[in-house]
Amino acid sequence: MAAQWHFDEGQSTLVFQALPFEFDSFGRARLRDEEAEQPYRFIDERRRDRVAQRARALDESLTRPGVEHLRIDPLNRTSARLALDLALDLAQARVLNARLEAVEYSPFELMVDNRRASDAVAISSRTRGAVSGAHAIASTLALEMAGGIIPPPLAIITRNLGACGEVIADSVRHLFFYAGPDYAEPVIRQANPALWQRAESTRAANTSMHGYVTIAELMRSLTPLAGDLTLEALQINRLASEISTLVYGKSPHPSTIFPGGNGVEGNRELFTLILGRINTLLDYAKLVVAVWDDLIDFLYEAEPQFQRLGQLPANLISVGLWDDPEFYTSTYATCNEWGARRLSGPGVIVNGEKRTSRLTDLNIGFEEFVEHTRFSKWERQRFSSDPLDNPISPYHPWNKETIPPASSGSVAPGGATWLTSPRWDRESMECGALARLWINAVFQHQNCEFVAPVRHGLELNLPKGNQPAKRLTWYKPERPNALERLRATAYQIGYAGMVAYASLLSAFECLRRGETKMSNRFILPDRSLGVGFWENGSGLVTHHLIVRNHTITNYQINGPAEWLASSLDATGWPGPIEQALVNSPLLEGAAAIDDYRGIDLQRVVRSFAP
Amino acid sequence: MSSEVPALNSETADGATNLLESITLVWLTGVGCNGCTLAMLEAADPGIEDLLFGNIPDAPRVTLIHPELAMESGSHFLATLERAAQGQLGPLVLVLEGAVPEERADTRGAYFKLGSQRDGQPLTLTWWIEQLAPRAEAVIAMGSCATSGGLPHAAGSPLHVHGLGDLLGHGFISRGGLPVINIPGCAPPGEAFIETLTYVFLHLQRLVPLDLDAERRPRWLYQHETYPLPPRVEFTPAIGFDLSNRPVVHCPVPATGWMRKLGGCARVGGGCIGCTEPDFADRFLALARPDPAVN
Numbered sequence: 001m002a003a004q005w006h007f008d009e010g011q012s013t014l015v016f017q018a019l020p021f022e023f024d025s026f027g028r029a030r031l032r033d034e035e036a037e038q039p040y041r042f043i044d045e046r047r048r049d050r051v052a053q054r055a056r057a058l059d060e061s062l063t064r065p066g067v068e069h070l071r072i073d074p075l076n077r078t079s080a081r082l083a084l085d086l087a088l089d090l091a092q093a094r095v096l097n098a099r100l101e102a103v104e105y106s107p108f109e110l111m112v113d114n115r116r117a118s119d120a121v122a123i124s125s126r127t128r129g130a131v132s133g134a135h136a137i138a139s140t141l142a143l144e145m146a147g148g149i150i151p152p153p154l155a156i157i158t159r160n161l162g163a164c165g166e167v168i169a170d171s172v173r174h175l176f177f178y179a180g181p182d183y184a185e186p187v188i189r190q191a192n193p194a195l196w197q198r199a200e201s202t203r204a205a206n207t208s209m210h211g212y213v214t215i216a217e218l219m220r221s222l223t224p225l226a227g228d229l230t231l232e233a234l235q236i237n238r239l240a241s242e243i244s245t246l247v248y249g250k251s252p253h254p255s256t257i258f259p260g261g262n263g264v265e266g267n268r269e270l271f272t273l274i275l276g277r278i279n280t281l282l283d284y285a286k287l288v289v290a291v292w293d294d295l296i297d298f299l300y301e302a303e304p305q306f307q308r309l310g311q312l313p314a315n316l317i318s319v320g321l322w323d324d325p326e327f328y329t330s331t332y333a334t335c336n337e338w339g340a341r342r343l344s345g346p347g348v349i350v351n352g353e354k355r356t357s358r359l360t361d362l363n364i365g366f367e368e369f370v371e372h373t374r375f376s377k378w379e380r381q382r383f384s385s386d387p388l389d390n391p392i393s394p395y396h397p398w399n400k401e402t403i404p405p406a407s408s409g410s411v412a413p414g415g416a417t418w419l420t421s422p423r424w425d426r427e428s429m430e431c432g433a434l435a436r437l438w439i440n441a442v443f444q445h446q447n448c449e450f451v452a453p454v455r456h457g458l459e460l461n462l463p464k465g466n467q468p469a470k471r472l473t474w475y476k477p478e479r480p481n482a483l484e485r486l487r488a489t490a491y492q493i494g495y496a497g498m499v500a501y502a503s504l505l506s507a508f509e510c511l512r513r514g515e516t517k518m519s520n521r522f523i524l525p526d527r528s529l530g531v532g533f534w535e536n537g538s539g540l541v542t543h544h545l546i547v548r549n550h551t552i553t554n555y556q557i558n559g560p561a562e563w564l565a566s567s568l569d570a571t572g573w574p575g576p577i578e579q580a581l582v583n584s585p586l587l588e589g590a591a592a593i594d595d596y597r598g599i600d601l602q603r604v605v606r607s608f609a610p
Numbered sequence: 611m612s613s614e615v616p617a618l619n620s621e622t623a624d625g626a627t628n629l630l631e632s633i634t635l636v637w638l639t640g641v642g643c644n645g646c647t648l649a650m651l652e653a654a655d656p657g658i659e660d661l662l663f664g665n666i667p668d669a670p671r672v673t674l675i676h677p678e679l680a681m682e683s684g685s686h687f688l689a690t691l692e693r694a695a696q697g698q699l700g701p702l703v704l705v706l707e708g709a710v711p712e713e714r715a716d717t718r719g720a721y722f723k724l725g726s727q728r729d730g731q732p733l734t735l736t737w738w739i740e741q742l743a744p745r746a747e748a749v750i751a752m753g754s755c756a757t758s759g760g761l762p763h764a765a766g767s768p769l770h771v772h773g774l775g776d777l778l779g780h781g782f783i784s785r786g787g788l789p790v791i792n793i794p795g796c797a798p799p800g801e802a803f804i805e806t807l808t809y810v811f812l813h814l815q816r817l818v819p820l821d822l823d824a825e826r827r828p829r830w831l832y833q834h835e836t837y838p839l840p841p842r843v844e845f846t847p848a849i850g851f852d853l854s855n856r857p858v859v860h861c862p863v864p865a866t867g868w869m870r871k872l873g874g875c876a877r878v879g880g881g882c883i884g885c886t887e888p889d890f891a892d893r894f895l896a897l898a899r900p901d902p903a904v905n
Contacts, residue, residue: 072684073725076677079644083726104641105721111766111891119895122883126761129645129797152844173651181681224679225662234651234659238869241652245873249880250863251652252645252797256841256880258900263841263879273872374720404768405720518879521845522901602683 015356018044018426019365021391029364029390040393042571044426051572058087058097066091068593074103075602077178079130079538080419080561080610086601088586090593095601098574098581100565102419105374110402112555117143117524117547118258124543124557125253130173131536131559132252133166133244134321138532138543143259143522144330146530146547152517153325154266154510157503158247159257160322160343161274163534164500165243166251168281170537170609171433171489171496172240175288176233177224179486179606182599183295184222191588191599198302205297209290215298218291229291236284239277243500246273261519271507278500283465285494289472292490296483305587310482310580310604313351315427316435317563319362319533319540320346322499324447325506332387332531335359339533343499344436345445346533350427357443359533360390362424366542367395368558369421372568376403382546382554387529395570397544397556398529421566421575422558430576431539431563432608434480434488437495441476450498460494463501482580482607489609492537526550538609539563565610580604615787617816618701618747630670630815634699635661635807636691636742637676637752640708640735641722641762641771645797646753647678647707652869653800656808669811673699677724688725688733695741703810704746709755709762709771710735721769736777743778747786748810750793751775752803757792758888765892775826786814792826795861796885799869802831802862831862832886838897842879848903857893859884 015021020039021029031039042048061067068090073083081104087097108127112120120143125136137159144150151159181187188196199215212218221227225234241251247264248254256263264270299306320342327341339346339359347357348365356362364386370377378401381394392398423429437458439445444453452459457476463469474491477484510516524547532543539560546554566575574582584604590596620628639647650658656666664671675694680687693699711721711734719732726732743749751774754760758773775782775790782790793806806828813820823829837856840847859882867874876882884894896902 071726074677074683074687076680076683076687079678081639081677081722103723105769106643107762107767107769110768111761111764113766115766116896116899118899118901119891122895122898123761123764123891126643126645126796129643129648132643132645177679186681224681225659225674231659234657235654238652238654238657241648242869242872245868246878249873249875249878250797250799250868251873252643252648253885254880255875255882256878258841258843258881260900261843263843263881265842265879405717517844518842519844519900597686598684 013353013355015361016365016425019393021364028388031391040395044571047571047573061089061096062087067096070593070596070598072598072602075605077181077606078610079128080565082565082605082610084601084605086581086598090586090596093586095582095584095586098578100417100567100575100578102417102561102565105404105418109555109557110404112552115552116550117552118522120545120552120555121257122253124555127557128559128561129252130170131541133162133248133254134534134536134541135543135557135559136254136257137163138534138541140257140259141330141532141534142530142543142545143524145332145532146528146545147259147522147524148331149260149520149522150328150330151261151520153515154507155262155518156323156325156328157507157510158262158264158266160503161500162244162247162254163321164496164503165240165247167496167537168493169237169240169244171493172233172236174489174537174609175292175486176222176230178609179603180222180230181224182603182606183219184224184227185216185220186223187599188219191597193589195302199298202298204294206290206294210287215294218295236281239280243274243277246270258522260522264518266507266516266518268511271504274500275504278497278504279465282462282494282497282501283467285497286462286467286470286472288490288493292487296487299483303587305585306483307481309584309587309600310485310607311583312430312480312576312580314349314438314480315351315429315576316349316438316480317362317424317429317431317540318344318346318436318439319359319535319542320344321535341447343448343502344495345440345443345447347439347443348424348429349439349442350425354442355425360386360388363531364390364392364396365424366397367393367423367426368397368400368556369395369423369569371570372416373420374405374416374418375420378403397542397558398546400556401554402556417567419562419566421569422562423569426571428573428576428579429563430480431535431560432485433492433537434485435539436535437474437488437491438476448499448502450502451495460491460498462494462498482604485607489537524550536560561610564608577605577608577610618786618814619816629668630701630811632673633670633701633703633811634673634675634694635703635705636694637674637705637707638724638735638738639677640706640710640755641769642708642753642755642760644678644707647676649797649800650803651800653804654870656804658804661804661807666808668815668817669808691738695745697745702742702746703748703750704742705750705752706739706756706774707752709759710739710774710777712770712772739774739777746784747814748784748788748791749774749778750791750807750810752793753798754794754796754885754890757794760796761891764889788820789822789826791822794827794886796890798886799863799866801866801869806831827860832860834860834862834865836861836864836876836882838884838894839876839882840898840900841881843900847901856897857884859887861886
């Protein structure tokens, strides 16, 4: 039956609602109206009216007394380099408008062009240090798809282990270096003094796990590079980085990963070294969840408006990661099958409704807009369809050309951003830990034996280490918000740890069977297409490439910063962080704009870890 | 290195020497990827926290100003940088991670900036470096982007960038009597950075010599020679490798591993792309391909 509908408990939702796609009875997508002259023009009247209405309301309100402008430049403690422009109504304690600017140009996708194929891995890795392993893997996967090459099972498993290390390190840095300091004693005392008073007299629920008697003690311990939680986070970050180092040779920027394999020797010693570290990290996973559950539950209770901080409708996307070596066959033709078996599975949810979990649908729904960036638009449409004859938009990454401002011309300073605007079915989508846990829960992916989707969320079954065995239960929230993103990041450490645990069991099984090969020959045809779907702690990493004459002629890199911190798209619709800021209440106690630090807004931005 | 420059220690009335108690470390980021910060965080025994707490004997306690770790953002953060530039935060060491974009009149601050003035004009990285470097007791270029322009300098890059030493000039000497100190690598091991920084702190107090080679790299770390290499593969490559004319690159990793003696690129079967050397992407990537005849 046609795959254009997603059937879910008697209800059905169209997979694509903004893009002009429908499905035939074989589940292949096609244009709804093949005669249409401009099928990809923007026709959503409701969207256009809302954007215009909002612009008018904004213009009116900006002239009101009591409306202040605030620019936070630079916005520190993020991986991407960002500046934030805000229009605030302090009297009504709300954000009227938010505009993010990425202030740094990252040139690497252009630098891959005209180079030989395997050089792409090392170059694209350098797009972002915190995402380097994920970029290297995405590049490798795109090349494996282009060449139709499958690495041996043990190479796939070690690649997964490296990614587990990187996701855990990402998560720890996110929780304790980026976002955590915003909830530490010095900030709470200054920005939310009433909360501090209450924290001093509130007992933590999980004292037996983390040792802090009051929430105030916990907040004190979050003070960066002085509090115990942050010092421990430094050590945990190193331990997780050691796992990546063992597999990648160095961290950041792997030196062992190439299409078709991994240069390290997958032997008993390697996996034992990793297993010892995973055991420690799993004990830590039990602790970190206790810390963040206690902190977040306190914040909700003491100040219910925290539910609205950074709130968004559930627009969630994940391409999944951690391939199962029994199913990974690298090609685009089979990607729905092996995608579905990833130990964190793919999916898209729009406005709380499931749309699809097929990688091909995820791919063809993808458009990248540059209208409000410093890049120029490209003119032609290289491809009208993907390798399976599904239609793709002229804005699809396989059609996109990267056109930075001509170096001899002038570049208008200020206002425009260096991050392009990726959208799925023309919606702003959130990716990262919350998206992954939510998608695995509602799509009921059951590919990791230690992770179970249940009616209310996910159960992670952690084994005994120095701490007793523990079942961590992640509860799917009503709506995404800043604190739930952080809670999900804490649970993500346990998730990645159990994927590593399952991967190590598979690795030892490979050794037992004598399947120790670590690389297969990689030969790239002279003409091909590829896409690498992967993720890091903060979300999606996709590399789209085109090969002609063994040389890369187009390379498009999209990371979590693009999805999360993008600004307006072609329809004037903001990116997820910008939207989340506009929905947020202002809780900081400040009399005048000169005292105002924008701590609420910084909390919202850092909940995403762009 | 200059003996006329006085040590940073203070002398007491009876002629004894007080060690330097505290120092401010300003870490700026330029065009790059933030990977050198991650590498720095990986170092342990000692790690960055040991420097912050003053745990290293005879080394000062460090106050770190770093955009990825700073408590402050926006104008408060910039004000702190300005106070450092005006000498209000005591002795200063400047570290740059990332390359410096060339600033032309029509592109000022467009490709990278660190804050803006009130009228919206961007504050360029060059401007910040020109404010801070003259004040610094030592200036350190961390990572290949900062030492020589790194990957953003390679063929196909639409940017014009250069390293910190190119910006400040070969003859630059810091207040502490040192040239720009280069710690190349993409990224270099964090342990190399922490070790070099510790030696710089001790050298500024005239407690130890600081042995830099002709490229202004710590000699004891970069005297090791190695070669660009492909990763270990389990098939026979289509052609053999010509081992007779391999270029030499200098890097501590083959001798020390990556972190805590683990990993280490070619030591564990990875490739070596010579990432400590200038223009490594154009010179050495071809030598690191697993199967160069077909790919």
